[in-house]
Amino acid sequence: MSNKIKHHLTDDLLMAYAAGSLPEAFDLMVATHLSLCDHCRARAESFDAIGGCVLQDQEASAGMSDGSLAATMAMIAKGAPIAKPSPPGCSVLPAPLRDYVGGDVNAIRWRSIGMGVKQAILPTTRDASARLLFIPAGAAVPDHSHHGTELTMVLQGAFSDEVDHFARGDVEIADEDLHHTPTADITEDCICLAVTDAPLKFSKLMPRLFQPFLRI
Amino acid sequence: MFTEIDTVTLDEPATERSSTKPWRAKRRIRGKPVNRADDSCDTKTEWVSHVSRIRDAQDQAAFAELFQHFAPRIKAFLIKSGSDVTLAEECAQEVMATLWHKAHLFDPTRATVATWVFTIARNKRIDVLRKQRRPEPEELGWGPKAEPEQDDVLALQQETAQLRDALTALPEAQRQLIEKAYFGDLSHREIASQTGLPLGTIKSRIRLALDRLRHAMN
């Protein structure tokens, strides 16, 4: 839990998360950020409260079928579904990410995408993609632009680009207009979660050769 | 940071608490008496004790009352979210069963029972209708306190009721758009135009509850 986060999620993302209409990859980004940021967790839960009001205003007149309460009691009697406990580990990756990785950072299966930069694509629905990025201390990710929306959140280390400096918990929101060259701080290797609803375009250095390996 | 809380009046819940039929009690919002026939939920702090009775004593009578109130609303909500009637009925039962099993996780200083039920129903919709996993934020420590401060619980209920009134007071077209968003019918981009809702007070209240929880954990 850090109180130093200065780049937060937007209201529209939090409301869409509460409404349940985001692609899975974006849900993962929001859940990961909320795990680190009580400021946004409170905002997200207040958007849940709107959902509570909507639910409460539903007509109850259609009713449930006869015997539905008894059927539910029978369901309850079978016991709670076994909750899959989150894999142990409590440092770099918050719980929602550990669920996707199957552990903490040392369980990540990295693939090199060149110049020391590595990535691991996480299994989500295909309407958007989520991946972890590893940027060696001091290294830069090639200048690239974006289709659609891309969110990048720092999990370890920090990076800087033309916009600002981003540390653990900070989210950079990039759209078509942003061309940037994120550079990891020299002090530590940088690990980020990145989600996008469109393929990344690299404008130089990361040649077309690499595109097939990106698989997004 | 929490100055908004200072403007909240806490006089009303006392009368509700003492009423045996709080759902028929007149509600007073910002000095104006409000009467609403179906005004049965957010101001009914009793639902909170229903959930604790399930948590502490597996109280089936309390569950039956919750079921009667919420199950048809969940069903209607899921139908409006695109489910057919049979599936909505099934899912409403599963949501209520989840409520039973997760009663120990409900935190009345951060959500009303209606809000909590909504989140379970929403996740069920994502799971069953969209066939998608739903990542949720990390649980906080060992969960909510068994006996939260009553004032905190009442204040949260009150602020949710005020939020509901504020939503009701919105122009009809905007209110319908918000409903559509929560039925899952608006994309993230379409939702962007719907922000700027009056959430300052309730947000500060929830933040305060989170701070207390963090404090208790340390």
Ligand SMILES: [Zn+2]
């Ligand atoms: Zn935040």
